[in-house]
Amino acid sequence: MSTDKNRATAAAILPLVGGPHNITSIAHCMTRLRIGLRDRSLVQEEALKAVPAVMGVVEDDTYQIVLGPGTVARVTPEFEALVEEGRSAPPAPAPAGAGAPAAPGDRPVTADGLAAQGAALKEARKAKNSTPFKLFLRRIADIFVPLIPALIGCGVIAGLNGVLTNAGWLPGIVPALAAIASGFMSLIAVFVGYNTAKEFGGTAILGGAVAAVIVFPGVAKITAFGLELKPGQGGVLGALAAALLAVHVEKWCRRWVPETLDVLVTPTLTVLVTGLVTLFGLMFLAGGASTAIGTFANWLLATGGAFAGLVLGGLFLPLVMLGLHQALIPIHTTLIEQSGYTVLLPILAMAGAGQVGAAVAVYVKLPRNGSLRATIKSALPAGFLGVGEPLIYGVSLPLGRPFVTACVGGAAGGAFVGLFHQLGVAFGSTAIGPSGWALFPLLDGGPGMGTTLAIYAGGLAVGYLVGFAATSFFGFTRQMLTDLNTDPDPADPAPPSGPAQEPGEPREPAMA
Structure with a gap:
């Protein structure tokens, strides 16, 4: 990506998050631009999601814009430079209606509608997740x-x-x-x-x-x-x-x-x-x-590898939703420091495979919903590389059932990889951060590179297939298919007929 394109992306994002005077902090991680905001009501979220380089947004203690690996490291310095330049000018007035929440019945069942549901679910979880313990984990x-x-x-x-x-x-x-x-x-x-x-x-x-x-x-x-x-x-x-x-x-x-x-x-x-x-x-x-952590991780996979992999792979997406996955970062780092790799990450990466399989099934099951299918098509390449936020928050989580069936796919892939650990074929990742196909160059272990790559690829395949099958057969009720398998006219904002969805109905995730 050229410098001009990076600067254009930063320039497109800045006014949509309230301008330079609304920014209190700027940082980035592997995939996300993390910004502190004075007033979150100034964020024009739908327009922000429409920026070509933006894969999704995540609201947490900071406002996080998913740009993907590589891109985020190039866009962030351009964004910082634009903020510094803009602070020398007086703050512009907020656009009329910016940040005003839409009424519950304003949205058709399209990608934007599901994204809005996902944002509402994230906001509800954020209130629950702001406990002292979880805030401490975020700082760690x-x-x-x-x-x-x-x-x-x-x-x-x-x-x-x-x-x-x-x-x-x-x-x-x-x-x-x-x-x-x-x-x-x-x-x-x-x-x-x-x-x-x-x-x-x-x-x-x-x-x-x-x-x-x-x-x-x-x-x-x-x-x-x-x-x-x-x-x-x-x-x-x-x-x-x-x-x-x-x-x-x-x-x-x-x-x-x-x-x-x-x-x-x-x-x-x-x-x-x-x-x-x-x-x-x-x-x-x-x-x-440190010794106890290494001993326990190896014992867990050596004695109960298939079951342990099933549990770890199946529960990782809910852990991410609850913010508890952050507790694993020091554990991964300790394992890498001790043995050169973390045996846990390839198993946890299977959750992303289940998510991709579930998204493909949604794509196949809803041939008439062009809006949602376009979102899935744009997010799948990032999903294969282990960047799952666009699929989670834009597709599976607001749909509910596909989020659960994605977890089933992750559990199956985790059980596959864990079984080989139980059979004595132990391997892991030499670094943390990447997932999906991006993890291949970081795999290492005792059985040799060819065997290691084959087992990990097999786990991904199992996760894809089981996530796809589980979502195809159990990811939708008949009513969901009736509501979702349409492509409402974008000019007609009227919602589908029927009562407004309430928490606990089919599209609400079981893990809420």
Whole structure:
């Protein structure tokens, strides 16, 4: 995508989210532009969804615009530049009627109508999800999300290095690739500490400093309670705990240390106190927790792989809807740090396969609904690459039953992959973030690349087929087919005949 096109996309988005003076923060993750808004009523959501590069929107603690991998990293700096330029001008008045919610009966059963239902469902869930625990999980996720691009890059290089090593090709370049792939992982604890302190209101560099203690080679000379420390013991969990402690120590110092001594005393006490607690306590505790996580994950798949895969693959989409999937990010990172890959991600990725299969079935079952079929056609390529938000929020979730049958497809794919773990063929992903077909370059494990790729591809195929079949046979009631298998005249906003849908009727998700 050219720079001009990226800037055009940013320029199209900006006025639809209230203009530069309505923006309070800008960030991006793998697929989404995340913006803070002063007034969400200024967002023109339907027009925003109509922007060609926009795959969907997600309302959470930030307003998230799904642009897809690669695109979002290019559009974000252009968007930031336009916001800075626009802030030098006075704020423009809000367009008349912008952000005004539509009346319940205003929409035909089209893609836009379903998207509106999906937005209403998201808003209801958002109120339920704003608990202290879930808000804490979001903050933990915000610590790790910025690390994902480096994890992906290093993971792909590690996979390439493995192929060259096994094939005996280019032996002179293999050590260089190993260094490039492993350098970031050897210091990931420092980045986690830095981001943790920044996220929780401390001085970021002090969080990185106390986390650096964990990876310092000299800790091997330290003995505590008759036990020897090892460099890296505790990993990212230890870094997370150490940086959180550093934030509390620093804030205590800011309250009690005289201002004239603050610049010397506060950083010194923060690093000293936290460093000692980390060396003589947190590294041992976090090391035990990390080992337990790795042992349990491997035991779970080795002993109950098919059933465990069925449960994990089937419940991942509801976990995403509830916001609880964010708790898995530190677990994935810990597994990658321990064994080089996370065995959980290929199984969880099957949820996306079930979602794609369900969407294809909706496309086939509703041949007359051109609006919804157009949405599915535009969102499917992203769905195959693991970007599921457009299909979830624009198709399956507002329809209800197809969301449940998508979970059935994910469960079947997860059971397929889990079965091979139970048979001793263990593998995983060397990075987190990508899913679907985008996960192929990141797969690694004991059975060899060919076998690993074949099992993962088989799991995707099972997820697609079962998601398609389950949706075809159980995804619609007769009334739903009657209501949905039409393409109302866009010029006629009258809703379909019949009573307005209430929560609990067929199109309301069972997981609400």
